[in-house]
Amino acid sequence: MEKVLSDYLHFLRFASVSADPSQEYAVIACAEWLADYLSQIGLDVESWETSGYPVIFATNGPPNPKLPTVLLYGHYDVQPTDPLDEWKSPPFEPRMDDGEIYARGAQDNKGQIFYTITAIAQLLKEKGSLPVNLKLLIEGEEEVKSTGLAGILDQRKEQLKADYLLIVDVEIIDAKTPAVTLGARGMASMTVELRGSRTDLHSGFHGGIVYNPNHALVELLAKLRKENGEVAVPGFYDDVKELSEEEKKLIDLSFDPESYRRNFGAEPTGGEKDRSPAESQTLRPTLEINGLAGGYAGPGFKTVIPAKAVAKISCRLVPNQEPGKIERLVADFLKANCPPGIEISVTPIGGGKAVQASPHSRLAQIASEAYTELFGNPCRFIYAGGSIPVTAGLVQASGAELAFIGMGVSTDNIHAPNEHFGWDRFWMGVKLIQSILQRL
Amino acid sequence: MEKVLSDYLHFLRFASVSADPSQEYAVIACAEWLADYLSQIGLDVESWETSGYPVIFATNGPPNPKLPTVLLYGHYDVQPTDPLDEWKSPPFEPRMDDGEIYARGAQDNKGQIFYTITAIAQLLKEKGSLPVNLKLLIEGEEEVKSTGLAGILDQRKEQLKADYLLIVDVEIIDAKTPAVTLGARGMASMTVELRGSRTDLHSGFHGGIVYNPNHALVELLAKLRKENGEVAVPGFYDDVKELSEEEKKLIDLSFDPESYRRNFGAEPTGGEKDRSPAESQTLRPTLEINGLAGGYAGPGFKTVIPAKAVAKISCRLVPNQEPGKIERLVADFLKANCPPGIEISVTPIGGGKAVQASPHSRLAQIASEAYTELFGNPCRFIYAGGSIPVTAGLVQASGAELAFIGMGVSTDNIHAPNEHFGWDRFWMGVKLIQSILQRL
Numbered sequence: 001m002e003k004v005l006s007d008y009l010h011f012l013r014f015a016s017v018s019a020d021p022s023q024e025y026a027v028i029a030c031a032e033w034l035a036d037y038l039s040q041i042g043l044d045v046e047s048w049e050t051s052g053y054p055v056i057f058a059t060n061g062p063p064n065p066k067l068p069t070v071l072l073y074g075h076y077d078v079q080p081t082d083p084l085d086e087w088k089s090p091p092f093e094p095r096m097d098d099g100e101i102y103a104r105g106a107q108d109n110k111g112q113i114f115y116t117i118t119a120i121a122q123l124l125k126e127k128g129s130l131p132v133n134l135k136l137l138i139e140g141e142e143e144v145k146s147t148g149l150a151g152i153l154d155q156r157k158e159q160l161k162a163d164y165l166l167i168v169d170v171e172i173i174d175a176k177t178p179a180v181t182l183g184a185r186g187m188a189s190m191t192v193e194l195r196g197s198r199t200d201l202h203s204g205f206h207g208g209i210v211y212n213p214n215h216a217l218v219e220l221l222a223k224l225r226k227e228n229g230e231v232a233v234p235g236f237y238d239d240v241k242e243l244s245e246e247e248k249k250l251i252d253l254s255f256d257p258e259s260y261r262r263n264f265g266a267e268p269t270g271g272e273k274d275r276s277p278a279e280s281q282t283l284r285p286t287l288e289i290n291g292l293a294g295g296y297a298g299p300g301f302k303t304v305i306p307a308k309a310v311a312k313i314s315c316r317l318v319p320n321q322e323p324g325k326i327e328r329l330v331a332d333f334l335k336a337n338c339p340p341g342i343e344i345s346v347t348p349i350g351g352g353k354a355v356q357a358s359p360h361s362r363l364a365q366i367a368s369e370a371y372t373e374l375f376g377n378p379c380r381f382i383y384a385g386g387s388i389p390v391t392a393g394l395v396q397a398s399g400a401e402l403a404f405i406g407m408g409v410s411t412d413n414i415h416a417p418n419e420h421f422g423w424d425r426f427w428m429g430v431k432l433i434q435s436i437l438q439r440l
Numbered sequence: 441m442e443k444v445l446s447d448y449l450h451f452l453r454f455a456s457v458s459a460d461p462s463q464e465y466a467v468i469a470c471a472e473w474l475a476d477y478l479s480q481i482g483l484d485v486e487s488w489e490t491s492g493y494p495v496i497f498a499t500n501g502p503p504n505p506k507l508p509t510v511l512l513y514g515h516y517d518v519q520p521t522d523p524l525d526e527w528k529s530p531p532f533e534p535r536m537d538d539g540e541i542y543a544r545g546a547q548d549n550k551g552q553i554f555y556t557i558t559a560i561a562q563l564l565k566e567k568g569s570l571p572v573n574l575k576l577l578i579e580g581e582e583e584v585k586s587t588g589l590a591g592i593l594d595q596r597k598e599q600l601k602a603d604y605l606l607i608v609d610v611e612i613i614d615a616k617t618p619a620v621t622l623g624a625r626g627m628a629s630m631t632v633e634l635r636g637s638r639t640d641l642h643s644g645f646h647g648g649i650v651y652n653p654n655h656a657l658v659e660l661l662a663k664l665r666k667e668n669g670e671v672a673v674p675g676f677y678d679d680v681k682e683l684s685e686e687e688k689k690l691i692d693l694s695f696d697p698e699s700y701r702r703n704f705g706a707e708p709t710g711g712e713k714d715r716s717p718a719e720s721q722t723l724r725p726t727l728e729i730n731g732l733a734g735g736y737a738g739p740g741f742k743t744v745i746p747a748k749a750v751a752k753i754s755c756r757l758v759p760n761q762e763p764g765k766i767e768r769l770v771a772d773f774l775k776a777n778c779p780p781g782i783e784i785s786v787t788p789i790g791g792g793k794a795v796q797a798s799p800h801s802r803l804a805q806i807a808s809e810a811y812t813e814l815f816g817n818p819c820r821f822i823y824a825g826g827s828i829p830v831t832a833g834l835v836q837a838s839g840a841e842l843a844f845i846g847m848g849v850s851t852d853n854i855h856a857p858n859e860h861f862g863w864d865r866f867w868m869g870v871k872l873i874q875s876i877l878q879r880l
Binding site: 079080143222292384387 | 659
């Protein structure tokens with residue numbers, strides 16, 4: 001256990017922020033360390049070149065035709081760390097406090113993929129072999145839309161063929177209540193830039209003449225949502241396929257506003273007025289402004305009218321919605337509503353389609369049994385609000401049955417300051433992976 | 441001339457950004473250098489302590505009751521430098537290119553105050569004395585609302601008493617067309633912070649539940665202005681005193697959209713629809729968003745719902761408007777319109793009242809004559825769109841007649857990347873100061 005902890009902390013120390021070009025060295029060093037680690041536990045490892053960061057692919061030797069083939073997916077890249085000043089300790093200097101490991105990536109996804117690796121390493125060490133043909137796929141661009149991996153799926157199709165695809169990158173309901181995740185939302189994302197002048201201007205001399213890009217931006221973005229919380233872009237909901245009442249019954253749609261308030265210091269006031277929070281969270285498409293920047297918002301004050309203002313927007317999509325179509329609809333809406341004197345550019349950043357698996361599949365049933373036994377508490381089926389953009393492509397390339405599993409809980413602060421993961425849940429994860437592999 | 445250039449460049453090398461606490465050392469070093477420099481040219485120098493950065497006050501010895509007393513005002517602090525990546529050379533490494541000196545502060549206000557100092561130094565050197573009782577006041581917080589100087593005006597009232605007050609911190613119409621500035625707008629400014637949750641949240645899991653502070657911010661700020669360009673805050677225009685038609689005739693209200701487009705790469709589409717650009721620019725109050733920040737808007741993408749979003753807002757005010765009242769009106773409007781689930785805080789940053797001087801005063805007439813002779817081109821009267829917040833307090837403390845003079849032009853990029861000032865205009869400024877002092 002001490003050796004596992006020390007290796008896990010080593011893994012967390014790489015600042016593998018795929019979104020930040022200045023961390024390129026750290027991302028690559030992380031991939032190399034990981035490949036080496038997987039070799040050492042006895043796997044055959046390949047590092048696949050992509051347009052971006054390498055994909056690490058590991059197997060337990062030539063396939064045994066009598067055994068099922070399982071493709072396990074995770075990623076070694078992590079989210080950026082800002083706002084850095086809200087971290088209680090440096091994000092790449094992991095520390096254990098009260099049974100929780102604090103670090104960027106502690107859960108998402110280094111923690112989850114490392115208990116997966118540990119489960120495999122233990123089985124190999126104790127039994128000398130695995131009960132499945134293993135294909136372990138760990139990429140380095142999940143947090144930047146998996147562009148590299150998506151670009152080589154066709155070319156690697158043969159190697160990716162599998163009976164079962166397990167995405168080990170999701171949450172359960174809470175630390176006591178397990179769940180198999182059957183779907184994840186898709187994503188469309190873009191950068192919007194408004195420009196009003198060649199350079200920044202003085203707000204005394206130019207206030208009341210030039211159209212301030214900050215004003216243009218807030219006026220434009222305010223039009224994206226209606227008072228009732230719906231997205232106002234025409235056609236946005238056209239392709240949304242609603243779940244049937246029978247399907248809705250199979251899944252858990254509970255939501256406790258009191259614990260939401262306690263856990264996040266937030267009120268659940270942001271969704272569509274005629275949908276429940278759990279429905280809004282997982283079964284409805286959304287449009288969120290993830291970033292705003294224009295002029296000077298730091299300490300003190302700067303009386304500037306900025307030359308440009310920028311927003312980052314992402315939409316979560318549900319099955320049947322096409323990311324490219326949604327990007328176009330949003331971009332067209334923004335361009336049509338841009339005020340005079342302002343130049344607009346909208347740059348798509350990439351995305352992926354939503355995926356939905358069946359609760360009746362063999363994989364979903366086995367994962368559910370493994371969870372139920374491990375927790376001593378009935379496993380539920382849920383949908384994830386988040387996105388793992390490459391999933392749809394992986395399903396297609398592998399031809400496999402899909403399920404999402406994990407040991408995350410909603411208070412792990414992933415994508416936020418002070419991300420953490422429970423050391424107890426890490427070892428529950430080891431057992432979960434082993435139990436599923438043995439049942440398949 | 442070489443010595444003057446070298447001293448001016450030395451002055452520009454101090455990164456005296458009063459808005460940035462991390463530059464405290466540079467601001468203070470700049471003040472000390474300046475005090476020492478003024479001593480060396482033969483003035484009696486005092487450094488006045490304030491709640492913030494020191495005010496440098498220099499005189500030419502005990503007053504001669506037969507001579508008029510002139511208070512000259514400028515500042516040694518400068519604006520922040522971001523966006524830094526749009527500077528063609530580092531902002532605090534001044535360079536001369538094609539007769540222009542490029543640096544933060546090259547014009548505003550180090551360039552303008554340094555030709556003033558040079559004019560005085562030359563007169564002292566050549567004639568041994570000045571034709572006036574000089575009071576030179578150079579503060580270090582003009583760019584952050586002059587809080588320090590404003591706080592000691594009462595206490596320094598006796599020392600500030602003067603017949604004439606010249607604010608050397610404005611622009612002329614263009615490099616060939618001089619103008620005396622008769623008024624400057626006032627200012628009210630504030631920071632608005634919206635908070636939706638305790639920490640940043642993942643937009644997959646929380647999108648469609650929490651009210652994203654970025655959305656709350658754009659929706660709220662979009663309400664501040666009407667479609668016709670008017671400020672929508674109730675009561676905002678209540679105290680505005682319009683100029684009479686006769687007053688309007690005395691001042692230059694020309695505006696050339698073509699040269700505006702050429703100079704700034706901007707269209708004049710931002711003002712009130714039923715006012716001319718020149719009127720909007722100088723005689724009408726404005727409300728501008730000077731800064732926006734929320735979430736992650738840097739390279740790559742971060743699927744975050746930020747815990748908070750921030751805006752910086754400033755209003756330019758015209759005579760008769762009270763900064764405190766305008767701050768309250770705007771804050772009340774924002775609070776009343778803040779959506780459910782979002783906590784709002786509005787923090788006033790400070791401001792100042794607008795000032796307006798008479799075109800018929802002796803000082804305005806003398807400055808006009810000096811400009812006309814120097815340029816060989818009739819001098820006009822204008823109002824400035826900008827603000828020098830402490831002016832109203834200085835007029836009151838000094839009991840002096842007021843005029844604003846300067847050698848800036850609108851293409852100097854003050855408060856913007858690549859600020860610059862013409863070396864020829866620097867020497868015109870030296871002559872202007874000398875000519876005015878000799879005529880008084």
